[in-house]
Amino acid sequence: MAVTQFEQQVKYGLIDTEKTDSVEQGLLSLLLANENISDEDSSAHFAGVLRVGFLKAKIDDAVRLRITGQAEGDPHLIFLCDNQGRLITGWGNRDHVTVSGDDLRIAPGDVPPVVARAIQDPALKNVDANRTELATSFRFGNDIYLCTFRYLPATQDWIVGIVVPRNFYLGTLLQIRRQVLWASLALIIATILAGGLIIRSAVRSHSLILRGMARMNGFEFVPAQNSSYLRDIEEVLIGLEKAKTAMRAMSKYVPINLVRQLYQKGEEPVLGGKTSELSALFTDIKDFTAFSETLTPDELAEDLGRYLQVMAEIIQSEKGTIDKYIGDSVMTFWNAPEAVTGHEILACRAALRCREALQELYDSSDWGHAPRFETRFGLHRCVASVGHFGAPDRLNYTAIGDGINLASRLEGLNKYYGTHIIASESIQTAAKGVFEFRILDRVAVKGKTEGILIYELLGERIEGKSRPEWVDRYEQAFTSYQTGDFATALELFEDQVEDSPSIVLASRCREWISHPPPGMWNGIRVFESK
Amino acid sequence: MLALMLGLSLLFYQVLKGWEQTILQSSERYRDLASREVA
Numbered sequence: 217m218a219v220t221q222f223e224q225q226v227k228y229g230l231i232d233t234e235k236t237d238s239v240e241q242g243l244l245s246l247l248l249a250n251e252n253i254s255d256e257d258s259s260a261h262f263a264g265v266l267r268v269g270f271l272k273a274k275i276d277d278a279v280r281l282r283i284t285g286q287a288e289g290d291p292h293l294i295f296l297c298d299n300q301g302r303l304i305t306g307w308g309n310r311d312h313v314t315v316s317g318d319d320l321r322i323a324p325g326d327v328p329p330v331v332a333r334a335i336q337d338p339a340l341k342n343v344d345a346n347r348t349e350l351a352t353s354f355r356f357g358n359d360i361y362l363c364t365f366r367y368l369p370a371t372q373d374w375i376v377g378i379v380v381p382r383n384f385y386l387g388t389l390l391q392i393r394r395q396v397l398w399a400s401l402a403l404i405i406a407t408i409l410a411g412g413l414i415i416r417s418a419v420r421s422h423s424l425i426l427r428g429m430a431r432m433n434g435f436e437f438v439p440a441q442n443s444s445y446l447r448d449i450e451e452v453l454i455g456l457e458k459a460k461t462a463m464r465a466m467s468k469y470v471p472i473n474l475v476r477q478l479y480q481k482g483e484e485p486v487l488g489g490k491t492s493e494l495s496a497l498f499t500d501i502k503d504f505t506a507f508s509e510t511l512t513p514d515e516l517a518e519d520l521g522r523y524l525q526v527m528a529e530i531i532q533s534e535k536g537t538i539d540k541y542i543g544d545s546v547m548t549f550w551n552a553p554e555a556v557t558g559h560e561i562l563a564c565r566a567a568l569r570c571r572e573a574l575q576e577l578y579d580s581s582d583w584g585h586a587p588r589f590e591t592r593f594g595l596h597r598c599v600a601s602v603g604h605f606g607a608p609d610r611l612n613y614t615a616i617g618d619g620i621n622l623a624s625r626l627e628g629l630n631k632y633y634g635t636h637i638i639a640s641e642s643i644q645t646a647a648k649g650v651f652e653f654r655i656l657d658r659v660a661v662k663g664k665t666e667g668i669l670i671y672e673l674l675g676e677r678i679e680g681k682s683r684p685e686w687v688d689r690y691e692q693a694f695t696s697y698q699t700g701d702f703a704t705a706l707e708l709f710e711d712q713v714e715d716s717p718s719i720v721l722a723s724r725c726r727e728w729i730s731h732p733p734p735g736m737w738n739g740i741r742v743f744e745s746k
Numbered sequence: 747m748l749a750l751m752l753g754l755s756l757l758f759y760q761v762l763k764g765w766e767q768t769i770l771q772s773s774e775r776y777r778d779l780a781s782r783e784v785a
Contacts, residue, residue, distance in 0.1 A: 283780045292777070294784055351774050362773065366781035376781040385773040386766060393762045400755045404748070411747050 279305045283378070292380045293331050298373050299343055301335040303327060319372070330356050334363050334379045343367050343375050359383060414446075421449035428456045435476045437463045471537045474553045474613050485611050489603020494549045494615055495563040495643065496598065496623035497536065499527065499570070501544040502590040502631070510587070519586045520544060526573050527591075534566040535559075539614050544589075547624075549615050552602040560597050560646035564673055567593040567637050568651075594627025595639040595673065596620075597646060625661035626670060628746050633657070634716025637673040644671040652677045654687045655694055656717055660742045667740030672717065686712050697721060698739040702728045 279294040296304035303322040306313075314321055334340075339352040348367040353360055360382040368374040383390065421444035428440065437460040444450045466475060478485060501507070501523075508516050524541060531538055531548050535556050539547040548566070550559035571591065578588040598619020604611040626638045633656055644653045653671040660667045674687070693708030702725040709722035724741070 279784060283776070292780065294780070296784075349778060351777075362770070362777070364774065364777040364781055366778065366785060368785050376784045378777045378781055378784075380773075380777070382770075385769050389762065389765055389769060393766075396758050396762065400751070400758065404751045404755070407747055407751050 275305050279376075291384045292378055293328060293334075295327070295331050295335070295377050295379075296368075296374050297335045297340070297377055299341055299375060301340055303331070303335060304374055307331075330361055330379055331377070334361070334377055337363060339363075340365060340375065340377075344373065345369065353382065417445050418449065420444070421446055421453070425449065425452055425456065428453070428460075432456070432460065432463070435463075435472065435479070437461075437467070471539070471553065471613060472532075473537060477553050485604045485613070487604055487606075487608050487611065489601040489605065489616075491599055492552050492602050492615075494551050494598060494600050494602060494619070495559040496596050496600070496615065496620050497531075497546075497548040497550075497563050497567060498594040498624045498627040499546045499548075499567075500592050500627055502592060504544040504589070507587050507589070515586070519583075519589075522577065522582065523574065523589055526577050527570050530569045530573055531566050534562045534569070536562065536566055540612075545627075547614075547620075549600075549602070549620075552615065553613070558646075560643050561650050563595055563597075564639065564643065564647045564651050565676075567595060567673060568675060571636060591636065592627050592630035593637040593673075594623045594625070594630070595637065595643045596623035596626055597640065597642040598622065622661060622664075622668075625743075625746060629659065629661070629670065629743070632743075633672075633720055635672045639671050639673050641669040641671065643673075644669075648677075650677055651675065652683065652687075654683075655691055657694070657721070658698065658738075658740050660740050662743050662746055665742075667738065667742075686715060690715065690718055693718070693721065697725060700733075700737045700739075702726075 275296060279296060282290050283292040283294075294305075298304065298319075298321075302316055302319070306322040307327050312322075333354065333356045337352060337354055339350055343350050343365045344367060348369075350365045351362070352365075353362050355361075361379050362382050362385070363377065363379045366376045368376060424442045424444065428442065431438070431440075439457065439460065442453045442457075444453060463475070511519065523544075524546065527546055528538055531546070534550075535554075536548045536550050537552060539549060541547075548563075550556050550563050556562060570593070574589070574591060577583055596619055598617065600615045600617030600619050602615040603613070605614055605616060606612040622640065626640060629638050630636060635656065638656065639647075639653065647653075652674040654674060656670045656672050658667045658669050674684075689708055689711060693705045696702075696705035696708065706722055706725035706729065709718040709725060712718035
């Protein structure tokens with residue numbers, strides 16, 4: 217309502233002065249205060265009063281500017297104040313104007329609390345003609361408010377203030393930031409958990425690999441059921457199992473001790489050997505060819521497999537190196553590739569144990585009605601070349617030399633004497649403290665002219681137990697035989713009709729008695745065949 | 747991986763902080779224009 221209209225309405229009683237709003241009350245009080253001033257004098261005081269009323273309404277309209285352009289919901293609060301923190305614009309009909317010194321100001325009691333807080337901001341005092349703009353922020357309640365002050369020139373140091381909650385601008389962004397924060401946190405936790413699981417799995421798998429490698433280093437090639445969720449490690453574990461399988465397969469073809477030695481030294485087998493003292497053992501099955509003709513190939517393979525399994529286990533447990541299987545024959549030596557103390561004794565014990573174990577095998581139900589093999593053994597200690605022989609790309613770890621051949625010949629002599637285990641003098645000399653031997657003969661095997669003494673291995677020597685009488689008698693007879701006293705020897709040999717060597721030598725004595733040996737008698741039986 | 751996550755989080759923080767600064771500066775200009783309008 218224009219002030220002139222207001223003045224006229226008051227004058228004619230059209231306005232109930234008890235019900236006017238605060239602005240109208242202010243105007244009314246000013247009008248009443250000046251009612252004694254004549255109309256003719258109106259240009260002085262009333263002009264000023266009318267101007268105040270006009271500016272108040274106009275200024276109030278000005279601060280109702282909608283910044284966002286929205287009719288409702290604009291959170292910007294615009295106000296005018298001075299740098300003393302006194303409001304110039306009001307907030308509706310309930311505002312009332314107060315006199316503050318020479319100025320009319322809006323009483324702060326009815327203004328929005330946040331505006332009341334803004335006009336109390338210390339920054340407001342810094343806004344003046346020298347610093348016309350200032351932006352600040354403050355916390356009010358649970359929110360942060362942004363506030364802009366602008367100095368109005370050509371006024372009584374009035375300042376425009378605009379206050380708005382920061383969330384009006386940043387609400388969406390802060391929401392996104394919170395979402396990103398929580399998502400990141402969840403992702404980090406998930407990453408830590410997943411990373412922990414992966415690391416745990418990797419450590420476990422790594423440990424499996426290390427344990428597997430340690431077992432392989434110790435030449436333990438037992439299959440293991442290891443797996444990992446990590447593909448690379450799974451491949452390594454599979455590779456290890458394959459390597460173990462290869463090693464298991466290899467160990468069935470080559471002496472495991474040899475492979476272990478090469479593995480531990482990190483060497484590859486190369487063509488060549490070295491001279492070593494060995495104890496060699498050859499075995500063979502009597503009349504195996506005849507047996508094989510009565511069995512099917514599968515039966516033969518099965519029976520021979522069980523037979524050789526028993527032999528191999530015992531030989532290996534006695535630290536022997538199985539060089540090769542030659543059909544039904546086994547070639548074994550001791551003291552290579554690893555040095556073995558008392559290898560002659562181990563070789564003798566292996567032969568005796570094999571003989572005993574084979575008897576147990578034949579008596580067992582496993583063997584059934586299969587023919588019982590009769591095994592012959594030949595033992596000799598010699599110096600031989602042992603190492604890798606063959607073509608450079610296909611090597612065979614073996615021992616070669618005259619001594620090895622002699623061991624094979626001794627095995628063959630069992631056939632002639634009807635014995636099972638024949639040992640050379642070198643074996644007897646080394647093992648006679650542990651085993652009981654009897655001398656068999658002085659022989660020159662095929663291809664040799666020098667005679668050697670051969671012995672039959674009878675068994676373990678038992679402390680305090682004297683030798684069997686028949687052994688002493690045989691050796692007495694053999695002594696007579698060696699001196700050429702064939703008649704005495706024959707008499708003694710003939711007393712032992714159940715002893716095959718005695719029968720053999722008795723027959724030979726008879727032959728020499730009827731046909732005395734030509735030249736000087738040396739007691740050597742020369743064999744022209746193997 | 748943890749370092750990568752922390753690095754990404756820092757990057758996100760920097761980007762969001764930049765957005766916030768940009769928005770606040772824009773809003774400041776916005777209010778400044780409004781105060782000029784009132785003036």
